[in-house]
Amino acid sequence: MKLQEYTESKHNFEECMKCTVCTAYCPVLQVNPRYPGPKQAGPDGERLRLKDPFFFHYALKYCMNCKRCEVACPSDVKVADLIQAARIKYDRSKPKLRDRILASTDFMGSLARPFAPVVNGVTGLGVTKTLLDATLKIDRNRTFPKYSGRSFERWLSRREKEQAAFPEQVSYFHGCYVNYNFPQLGKDLVKVLNALGVGVRLLDKEKCCGIAMITNGMTEQATRHAQHNVAVIGKAVAEGRKVVTTSSSCTLTIREEYPNLLGVDNAAVRDSLMIATRFVFEKLERGATLRFRPDFHKKVAYHTPCHMEKLGWGVFSEKILRMIPGVEFTLLDSNCCGIAGTYGFKKENYAASQAIGAPLFDQIRTINPDVVACDCETCKWQIEMSTGYAVANPISILAEALE
């Protein structure tokens, strides 16, 4: 190699020109003065941390990992990765019981599912919320997602033969939310893909993508999940199938966080994993057709989740929605809803979380849509709780519009 032909640094921190665009775009910094901001916490702080881990600052935990700094950065500095990597490397505080509970989405899901009606009833009670607030510091204003009595995995495995009959197959990384809380989204995806002549299969026992474990300091568990998921996705890919998803955050985690934060090599599967709207869009581009209900009419406002912006794929969901006859489409301004997964559930973050989301909520109220479309389940909880408007995945809206 020629000397100084190019320069490199961890997560590109040396590319930072100090332009401060990331700081201007950071939603947390606008509402929480205790947060040092992405530039200071990321590339600036990294130089000090390389000197001595002593310079690691606990306030880095206020980062939501929304990645808006990275989208804004003109120099391709992986600002959020720097911050999360620093937390993984230097934060020696053990995750609290609350953080473990919030982060173990699939474990909690498998526990709650058999008793779903009871669990749903209990978590909905005011007294439970007060108790959780006081004991675990889970904010009392939060509404817990309801659990479903039957898992999506069970529903789909009963249709294995029927799905195998389609000429083309994809595997579906459904994620915890679809499996335990909202199987309907998975069913909607199956309906859409079947209409395109594509059968849907499960992976060979997927695990939670681990995003909440990463942000809650459970790196070892997250790494184990990552290795497992890369292996099972790899198996599907090796058999010639694409793998689709319906959650933008699961997708980002598997594609980006696995190699960048957990050091898990996903090169063999990365390009085969994509959000379902992109898969559908590409199918339609190549000539596939869908038959729509003639009587469908809906005013849809699309919120691009931060992680969808980071993936650069918001455009696919937008195109799909715009294409549906009878959809009156509005693209909402680029704003963070403020929940950032488990972040907004924590009592200490609740106020910041709602303040961050306020501009988005205001715009939704002004537009007054029939439904808000969005590819992220936690954005959905946040928007539904904060505005009262129903939120649906673009795939569900598409499924509803099909004949």
Next chain:
Amino acid sequence: MNHNEFDVIIIGGGITGAGTQRDCAMRGLRTLLIERSDIATGATGRNHGLLHSGARYAVNDPESAEECIKENMILRRIASHCVEETDGLFITLPEDDLGYQQTFVEACRKAGIRAEIIDPDLARRLEPSVNPDLIGAVRVPDGSVDPFRLCAANMLDAKLHGGQVRLHTEVTGFIREGDTIRGVHTRNRTTGEEADYYAPVTVNACGIWGQHIAELAGVRIGMYPAKGALLVFAHRVNNRVINRCRKPSNADILVPGDTVCIIGTTSTRIPFEECDHVAVTPDEVTLLITEGAKMAPALSSTRILRAYAGVRPLVSADNDPTGRNISRGIVCLDHEIRDGLKGFVTITGGKLMTYRLMAEIATDTVCRKLQVNKTCQTADTPLPGSEERSYEAVAQKIWETPSMAQKAAAARLGTRASSIQTHDRLDEALICECEEVSVGEVNAAIERLDASTLTDLRRRTRIGMGTCQGEFCACRAAGLLAKAHGCVEKERDDLANFLQERWKGNFPIGWGDTLREAEYTQWVYKHVLGL
């Protein structure tokens, strides 16, 4: 007693002058230090910042090696906030003679330097950036030292002991009565104001510029300026000092210091006229990167921040006019004995590492001449700021939960970090984002450390030393200086000078991200701020 009369005048605000002033002041003398520019502008601030274990000199110059290791251990005690106890490695690469290692280790042991041969595998684990092809490694107690901080702390302590300091003040001539130096004529280079100061002894501690001062006094010292060029990399690649285990040569020391690491040096004889304007040549840059990458391969693809060069004050050991007999050791000349000129002492040679010993020798000479019978205390008394062993301890004592900037301030100022004013949130705002320097810290440097320009501030606080090289901090700090001086016009010129000086260091390595950043800086200052 007249206000311009002192017991001793020290010319030169480098580490030797500052150390000598501290020693003299601690022995009860009334001292005045005169510096034509700012603290640590010469060789003091233009080297690696290596806390030598002495190992580098062990084979060829055992006397210097012994001095180094003794002073090394002393500085760890008295200057903890200026020193990083990083440890160091002397590595043997495949092209080096492994046989030298034995000679080296034996010489180290003779000089009293702990030198431990370690397995190359252990070396790779201790210092992951090291060239993995190494075939041998020796561990020595090297470290790094911040020369600006060390110089400022010595001067501050001298002031706490009643010493006076005149910066940006030039000695224009000597007040001589017969064969005795009685004092100096000076001119303030900022205000043009002229003043005379009197003392029975004047110490010439001007490094390479000492020859000129000696000439003004009417005596001759044979000095030989040797330029050494260095490169600053934008972040720490290594956390231990890396040296080549071979006969000392070019670019064979890589020192981690604060947020950066520094490779050097070269050695070129230069004419005296060039001492004030040394520039780094493309050949030197190439040599430094090439050789540096042999020790730590990552250097070939690590962003470079700037290039700079210093001038070593090599002195002929006696009156040898050919200059062949050059010493790197300490030279203290009592010109009364040597030249029959009373009241004039030159302290030179030596190195940053041995400044305290040089100061002790010079002060002993001064005390002998003044017939003052006081012993040196500088080896045992911590410098102001160094009363705690570590910055962790400092930060914990001052703040319950220190911010990033407060942690950084504790590392820079030691216990003196407690003197930073934090009246309101503005004092906590950042001036320098790269190095985390707050408004309070900059104001403290203006008020208590005699900083009058942006460059002075840089040496005392590290503003402008980070990756942005002054892009954001310069105009903010200029605002504080303008407020302190009540003059905007002058500060605008200072700002332009500062940016020009930063560019001077960027220019020799002006490519890649550093060039991009420099262009951005120019865009901000020229096109947005209209400078």
